[in-house]
Amino acid sequence: MKEQSRAKIILNRNNCFNSGSNVISQCQELSKITEVQGELTRTYFTQSHNDCNELVGFWMKMAGMKVSYDEIGNVIGTLKPVKANDDNKIFVMGSHLDTVTNAGKYDGVLGVLTAIEAISSLVKDNIDLPYTVKVIGFSNEEGVRFPIARTGSKAIAGILDNDELQTKDRQGRSFSSQQQSFINNSCVPIVPVEILEKNLIGFLEVHIEQGPVLYRKDLPLGIVTSIQGADRYTVTISGIAGHAGTVPLAFRKDAMHKASILINRLYDLSHNNDFMLTVGRIKTHPDSTNTIAGEVTFTIDARSDNDFQRRERIGSCIDQFISDIEDKGMTAKVVHNYSSDTSICDHVLNDQLSKSMKKIGIPHCHLKSGAGHDALSFHNITPIAMIFVRCFEGLSHVPEEDVNSSDIEKAVNLVKETLISLGEK
Numbered sequence: 001m002k003e004q005s006r007a008k009i010i011l012n013r014n015n016c017f018n019s020g021s022n023v024i025s026q027c028q029e030l031s032k033i034t035e036v037q038g039e040l041t042r043t044y045f046t047q048s049h050n051d052c053n054e055l056v057g058f059w060m061k062m063a064g065m066k067v068s069y070d071e072i073g074n075v076i077g078t079l080k081p082v083k084a085n086d087d088n089k090i091f092v093m094g095s096h097l098d099t100v101t102n103a104g105k106y107d108g109v110l111g112v113l114t115a116i117e118a119i120s121s122l123v124k125d126n127i128d129l130p131y132t133v134k135v136i137g138f139s140n141e142e143g144v145r146f147p148i149a150r151t152g153s154k155a156i157a158g159i160l161d162n163d164e165l166q167t168k169d170r171q172g173r174s175f176s177s178q179q180q181s182f183i184n185n186s187c188v189p190i191v192p193v194e195i196l197e198k199n200l201i202g203f204l205e206v207h208i209e210q211g212p213v214l215y216r217k218d219l220p221l222g223i224v225t226s227i228q229g230a231d232r233y234t235v236t237i238s239g240i241a242g243h244a245g246t247v248p249l250a251f252r253k254d255a256m257h258k259a260s261i262l263i264n265r266l267y268d269l270s271h272n273n274d275f276m277l278t279v280g281r282i283k284t285h286p287d288s289t290n291t292i293a294g295e296v297t298f299t300i301d302a303r304s305d306n307d308f309q310r311r312e313r314i315g316s317c318i319d320q321f322i323s324d325i326e327d328k329g330m331t332a333k334v335v336h337n338y339s340s341d342t343s344i345c346d347h348v349l350n351d352q353l354s355k356s357m358k359k360i361g362i363p364h365c366h367l368k369s370g371a372g373h374d375a376l377s378f379h380n381i382t383p384i385a386m387i388f389v390r391c392f393e394g395l396s397h398v399p400e401e402d403v404n405s406s407d408i409e410k411a412v413n414l415v416k417e418t419l420i421s422l423g424e425k
């Protein structure tokens, strides 16, 4: 990591920047760590993943935490009580450090840096919590490089299925080979969940809202009531490539034509905001203007609160399509890469957040999350809660993503106040 960027951030701290501006300048610093010059793209097991972990680990140390890096690519900061013992309860906070392609500066990193800032403020004020706090920068929440997502948080929560890891990136490089070249001797094994679960008090994630509710209501923060479920698939349609000008229509096995039919049928399933469907990535082979596509691969991302209906609708649409094209001598392969159920946030933690907000005078509302988050991974093992921070015009997953520093300062104060209150129980 560059000494220059460390020095700049330390200088910001010494100049008594408020916590919101400090977090913003750190987000901007992290946005320079990218694998594609001119845009922010930071994916799993890359040099930029490593550099980002190191800088975040450095900031964790500066805040007073002990830092470790694990074999699945997470960076973990730990703050123990002054008189720590093995029976100490553990509260976990965090979000992801990877990004989508051509991302904004705040998705994920904001939650990690807000948590670190709150810890730094507790340490500076000599507040000794009666439990351990872990702040985790999770790896691969987005699932851009490999067709798997939320890998870091699933591993920590003990729900990562080894079968998921038998996968390859789009260049054909295996997960395990990329993991081997990423991890080094100082990486620790993944935290054993049986130890964590016994002592876990809860999980809290701060995140930009990524939608327009808070912006339209002119509110800085929101408390999340539930996180919408999602499924992701990769579909590969195989036909026969051939000359665009000579093969008669009746003899064509045009994979792109069939892909367009399936994509249209899928989009027809999505009539309103209760069922959202997106085909965001498509690849064709041989990828030539004047050649009939012999193979087309595309992704499906489907979201709704109704988990059963979502999977049922997609499943029957695809089954019907496969039987239609098999009649024409073509094939389609479908891989169901990712699945998460709709999850309800914990009422007790949410009540605590409400009380803390009232105490420090932060106007807020309750809202649902349309996006998926690392918090989902902890849903079945500990109470989860999320705080949303208003983002400019609700924009996210685009470079225009923006957040204001006074909203972040409120989030830092809220996290700090909530940690103190949890310690008083």
Ligand code: GLV
Binding pocket: 142, 370, 371, 372, 373
């Ligand atoms: C996370 O960014 C998601 O795709 O919901």
Ligand code: MN
Binding pocket: 100, 107, 142, 397
């Ligand atoms: Mn995202």
Ligand code: MN
Binding pocket: 096, 107, 108, 141, 207, 372, 373
């Ligand atoms: Mn995110």
